[in-house]
Each structure stands twice: as C-alpha cells, then as structure tokens.
Amino acid sequence: MTGLTLKQVNKKFGEFPVIHEVDLSIDSGELVVFVGPSGCGKSTLLRLIAGLEDITSGEFWIGGQRADQLLAAARNIAMVFQSYALYPHMTVAENIGFPLKLAKLPRARIAEKVAAVGESLRLGALFDRKPGQLSGGQRQRVAIGRALARDPKVLLLDEPLSNLDAALRLEMRMELSRLHKQLAATMVYVTHDQVEAMTLADRIVIMREGKVEQVGTPLELYSRPANVFVAEFIGSPK
Numbered sequence: 001m002t003g004l005t006l007k008q009v010n011k012k013f014g015e016f017p018v019i020h021e022v023d024l025s026i027d028s029g030e031l032v033v034f035v036g037p038s039g040c041g042k043s044t045l046l047r048l049i050a051g052l053e054d055i056t057s058g059e060f061w062i063g064g065q066r067a068d069q070l071l072a073a074a075r076n077i078a079m080v081f082q083s084y085a086l087y088p089h090m091t092v093a094e095n096i097g098f099p100l101k102l103a104k105l106p107r108a109r110i111a112e113k114v115a116a117v118g119e120s121l122r123l124g125a126l127f128d129r130k131p132g133q134l135s136g137g138q139r140q141r142v143a144i145g146r147a148l149a150r151d152p153k154v155l156l157l158d159e160p161l162s163n164l165d166a167a168l169r170l171e172m173r174m175e176l177s178r179l180h181k182q183l184a185a186t187m188v189y190v191t192h193d194q195v196e197a198m199t200l201a202d203r204i205v206i207m208r209e210g211k212v213e214q215v216g217t218p219l220e221l222y223s224r225p226a227n228v229f230v231a232e233f234i235g236s237p238k
C-alpha cells in the first residue's frame with residue numbers, strides 16, 4: 001500500500017500560480033476527498049499526483065520515494081475522469097482489459113482479471129455490450145473497472161459522478177464506499193459537492209484559490225471549522 005506526501009508544493013501555469021504551498025499527507029488506504037469551488041485547483045492537484053503535470057517547486061513523495069525518481073509504471077496510480085473516455089468500438093470486457101493488453105499480459109490472465117473486476121463492479125451481464133448501449137452510470141462503472149484492472153495502489157477520481165442524475169449519484173456513492181472497503185487502495189476523490197464529500201471521506205481537504213484551507217474528518221470540519229469559508233462550505237452552524 002502507498003501513502004502520498006506533498007511538501008510545500010507549488011504549481012504555476014506560466015506566471016499564474018494555481019497551487020500554492022500545499023502540505024498534505026495521505027495515508028495508505030485512506031479515502032481523501034478534495035472539495036472547493038470551481039477553479040480552486042482540485043483537478044490540477046489531482047493531475048500532479050497522477051504525474052500528468054509536473055510540480056513547479058516543492059516535494060512529492062509516493063510511499064518512501066520521490067515521485068520524480070519513479071517511472072510512470074512504477075507509480076501504479078490510476079485515474080478516473082468525469083467524462084468516461086471509454087473506447088466506443090470496444091466491448092465492455094475489452095475496455096476493462098485494455099490496460100492489461102497494453103501491458104502485454106497473457107490472454108488467459110486478462111480474461112481472469114476482467115472477470116474478477118466485472119464481478120466486483122457487477123458488470124458481468126454487460127460484458128458484450130458497447131459503451132453506446134450503456135446508461136451513464138453503467139459507463140462510469142466500466143471506467144472505474146478499467147482503472148482497477150491493473151490493481152492500482154492509488155486510485156484518483158475527478159468528479160466521477162457529476163454527469164449522473166441525483167438517484168444514480170447516490171447509488172454510485174454507496175458503490176464507491178463499498179469498493180473502497182473491499183480494495184486496499186488509497187483513494188483521492190475530487191468533487192465540488194459537499195454532501196458527496198461528507199458521506200465518502202475519511203478526511204476532507206478544503207481548497208480555496210490554490211491553497212488548502214483545512215484538512216480533517218467530516219466531523220472535525222463540521223464541528224470545528226477553521227474559518228467562515230470552511231463553515232459556509234461545509235454548511236456547519238456558525
């Protein structure tokens with residue numbers, strides 16, 4: 001299992017600072033949720049953790065190693081995006097197995113793994129369908145399945161439910177909770193939805209304008225918000 005540590009991390013796009021001196025430790029196996037208003041830097045911070053962007057300054061450690069000294073494959077981090085980004089011409093089973101095919105696993109091993117992921121996400125009955133024949137919720141489950149195929153140590157999810165209607169969001173939230181208990185993976189989940197954050201998180205990271213305002217369990221943030229911004233965001237009585 002793999003924890004993550006960020007020390008004084010900054011990210012600029014050109015001269016424009018987007019992430020400002022972020023200090024954050026995420027324990028192995030923890031489910032941490034980043035919340036904050038649109039544009040506050042949640043996706044950028046997640047992309048830094050994924051290795052899709054480089055940090056401008058500071059340190060980022062994955063387990064006991066500096067991230068810049070780890071090859072992408074050794075990071076063992078998978079990411080699920082808001083838009084499902086499935087391959088439309090492939091079946092559900094082929095979509096889930098695709099990362100394993102890229103990694104050149106033997107066909108029998110791929111079939112085994114796809115079956116296991118399909119079972120844990122209850123996708124087995126849909127294996128032969130194409131993405132165009134699935135509902136939004138089913139597509140997002142396939143996208144999560146594809147991310148899980150390689151047994152990532154860290155699973156990053158960027159607003160994975162925001163394209164779904166309210167009833168489906170609730171169902172998927174419970175599904176993700178169950179999955180987190182079942183997997184031993186560290187999970188980092190981005191949302192702008194306070195309710196989603198409060199119900200899913202072991203700990204919540206409240207962000208504003210590229211900075212971390214407060215980190216704590218849902219109860220800690222609710223009962224002891226550090227400032228009015230946090231209180232209003234969490235909806236606590238202050």
Ligand code: ADP
Pocket residue numbers: 013018036037038039040041042043044045
């Ligand atoms: P959030 O996910 O919280 O809505 P983002 O991380 O997407 O916020 O964006 C934070 C800020 O960084 C925004 O002002 C956005 O316009 C800017 N930004 C994000 N990506 C880039 C980029 N590749 N180049 C320049 N600016 C960017």
Ligand code: MG
Pocket residue numbers: 042043044
């Ligand atoms: Mg975003």
